[in-house]
Amino acid sequence: xxGENRATCAAEAAIRITTAMMSSxxxxxxxxxxxxxxxxxxxxxxxxxxxxxxxxxxDAGIASVLVPxxxxxxxxxxxxxxxxxxxxxxxHFLRLADGAPAxxxxxxxxxxxxxxASRWIGSEGDILGSNRYEVSADMRYVGQAFELxxxxxxxxxxxxxxxxxxxxFHQAHEKVYSFRxxxxxxxxxxxxLRVVGEIPPISLPLLPAGVPxxxxxxxxxxxxDGSHIGAAVYQRDDLRGGQVLEGPAIxxxxxxxxxxxxxxxxxxxxxxxxxxxxxxxxP
Numbered sequence: 409x410x411g412e413n414r415a416t417c418a419a420e421a422a423i424r425i426t427t428a429m430m431s432s433x434x435x436x437x438x439x440x441x442x443x444x445x446x447x448x449x450x451x452x453x454x455x456x457x458x459x460x461x462x463x464x465x466x467d468a469g470i471a472s473v474l475v476p477x478x479x480x481x482x483x484x485x486x487x488x489x490x491x492x493x494x495x496x497x498x499x500h501f502l503r504l505a506d507g508a509p510a511x512x513x514x515x516x517x518x519x520x521x522x523x524x525a526s527r528w529i530g531s532e533g534d535i536l537g538s539n540r541y542e543v544s545a546d547m548r549y550v551g552q553a554f555e556l557x558x559x560x561x562x563x564x565x566x567x568x569x570x571x572x573x574x575x576x577f578h579q580a581h582e583k584v585y586s587f588r589x590x591x592x593x594x595x596x597x598x599x600x601l602r603v604v605g606e607i608p609p610i611s612l613p614l615l616p617a618g619v620p621x622x623x624x625x626x627x628x629x630x631x632x633d634g635s636h637i638g639a640a641v642y643q644r645d646d647l648r649g650g651q652v653l654e655g656p657a658i659x660x661x662x663x664x665x666x667x668x669x670x671x672x673x674x675x676x677x678x679x680x681x682x683x684x685x686x687x688x689x690x691p
Contacts (some may be wrong), residue, residue, distance in 0.1 A: 416631050417634070420631060420632075420634070423460070423463065426460075427460070427463045427464055427467050428467060430464050430468075431464050431467040431468035434464070434468045434470070435468060435469075445468050445469040445470045445471075446469055446470065446471045447471070448470055448471065449470065449471065449472040449473065449474050449683075450464060450465045450468075450470045450472070450473045450474070451473075451474045451476075451482075452473055452474065452475045452479065452666075453475075453476055453479040453480075453482035453483065454479055454480060454482075454483075454664070455479070455480055455663060455664050456664070457475075457479060457664070458475045458479050458659075458664045458665065458666035458667070458682075459664065459665050459666065459667055460667075461473045461475070461666075461684075462655075462666075462667050462668060462669045462672060462684055463667070463669070465684070466669055466672070471685065471686070472683060472684060472685040472686075473682075473683075473684040473685075474681055474682070474683055474684075475659075475666050475674075475681065475682040475684065476681055477644075477679065477680035477681060478663065479663060479664045480663035480664060481663075488607075489607055489609075489610065490607065491604050491605060491606050491607055492529070492532055492536060492604070492605035492607070493602060493603070493604050493605075494525065494528060494529070494602070494603055495600060495601070495602045496521045496524055496525050496600070496601045496602075496603070497521075497598055497599070497600050497601075498517045498520070498521055498598065498599045498600075499597070499598045500513065500514075500517050500596075500598070500599060501595065501596070501597055502514055502595065502596040503550070503593065503594075503595045503596075504570045504573060504574060504593065504594050504595065504596070505550075505570075505593045505594075507570070510570075511568040511569070511570060514545075514568045514596065514599065515565075515566065515567070515568055517599045518543055518565050518566075518599060518601060521543075521599065521600075521601035522541055522601060522603075525541065525601055525602075525603035526539075526603070528603065529603045529605050532605055535607070535608075536605035536606065536607065537605070537606045537607065537608045538606050539603060539604065539605050539606070540603075540604050540606070541562075541601055541602065541603055541604070542559070542601070542602040542604065543559075543560045543562070543565045543599070543600065543601050543602075544557045544558055544559045544560060544600045545557075545558050545560060545573070545596045545598070545599055545600070546558075546596065546597050546598040546599075546600070547573075547577040547580075547594055547595065547596050547597070548577075548594070548595060548597065549581075549589055549592040549593070549594060549595075550592055550593045550594070550595055551592075555597050555598075556577065556580045556581060556584060557580075557600070558573075558576050558577050558580050559576075560573075560576070564576075573594070573596075574594045577594050578590065612679045613679070614649065614678050614679060615647070615648055615649040615676065615678060615679065615680050616648055616649065617648055617649040617650050617678070625640040625641050625642045625657075626640075626641045627639065627640060627641065628641050628658060630656055630658070630667075632656065632669070632670070637656055637670070638656070639655075639656040639657055639658050640653070640654075640656070640657045640658070641657070641658045641659075641660060642657060642658070642659045642660070643659075643660055643661070644659050644660065644661035644666075644680075645661065647659070647676045647680070648676060649676055649677065649678045649680075650675070650676065650678075651675070651676045652673055652674070652675050652676075653668060653673060653674040653675075653676075653682075654668075654673050654687070655668035655669050655670050655671060655672040655673060655674070655687075656668065656669060656670045657674065659674070659682065666682060666684075668684055671686060671687055672684055672685065672686055672687060673685065673687050
C-alpha cells in the first residue's frame with residue numbers, strides 16, 4: 409500500500425470512528441425518550457454538517473437528511489425568524505385547601521406578571537406582531553420535596569378553580585410517575601408566565617422548476633468503503649425545484665459541500681432545500 413493510500417484509509421477510518429460516536433449518542437438520546445430514529449430527519453447545517461450528515465444518518469438509522477439552501481447562515485435565519493420570548497416568575501406559596509383567598513391571590517399574581525410582561529414586550533419594537541401569554545404553575549402534593557410544572561388554560565388562569573387545578577396536577581403527576589394521590593392536598597410554589605411576541609412570517613423565494621439549463625455534472629473519484637467510486641458533482645446554484653440527484657453524488661456551493669451516499673438520493677424542493685433519503689428498493 410502506497411503512502412497516499414495509507415493516508416486515505418486513515419482519513420476514512422477517522423470519519424468512521426467519528427460517525428460511530430455521533431450516531432451512538434443519537435441512539436442513546438432517542439432510546440431515553442422511547443423514540444425511533446427512522447421517524448426523524450437529520451437537519452444538516454454549518455460548513456461541515458452537510459458533508460458528514462448522510463454518513464451519520466446511514467449509521468444511526470435516520471430516515472432522511474435535510475440540507476438548507478444556505479447551511480452556513482441557517483442559525484442566523486432561525487434567530488431572525490424566531491418569536492421573541494421571555495419568562496416571568498412569582499415565587500408565591502399557595503395551598504389550594506385554603507380556598508377563596510388562595511385562588512384570589514393566584515389570580516392577582518398572574519395579573520401582576522402579565523402587566524410586567526406587557527410592559528417589557530411593548531419595549532421590544534414595532535417588528536413584533538401579535539402577543540400571547542402562556543402560563544403554568546409549579547405544583548406538588550403537600551409534603552413533597554419536588555414539584556411539577558402544570559400548564560394552565562387561559563380561562564383557569566383568569567378565574568382559578570381549586571378542583572380543576574388539582575385535577576390538572578393529578579394528570580401531570582400520573583403522566584410522569586404513573587400514579588396519583590387524590591387523598592393528598594395540593595399546593596403551588598411558583599407561578600410562571602411566558603410572553604411570546606410573534607415575528608411575522610416571511611416568504612422565501614422559489615426555485616425555478618424543470619430541467620436545469622446547464623451542462624451535465626462532472627464526475628469525481630470518491631473514496632468510500634475502502635475503494636474509489638465515481639460520483640457525480642453538481643453545483644448548488646444550478647439545481648432546480650423537483651430535481652433528483654442519485655447517489656453517489658457531491659453538491660458543491662460556496663459555504664459547504666454535501667455528500668450523497670450510494671443507495672440514497674437527494675430531491676430539491678421548491679425553496680432549494682435538499683432532502684436526502686434512502687432509495688426505495690424494488691420488491
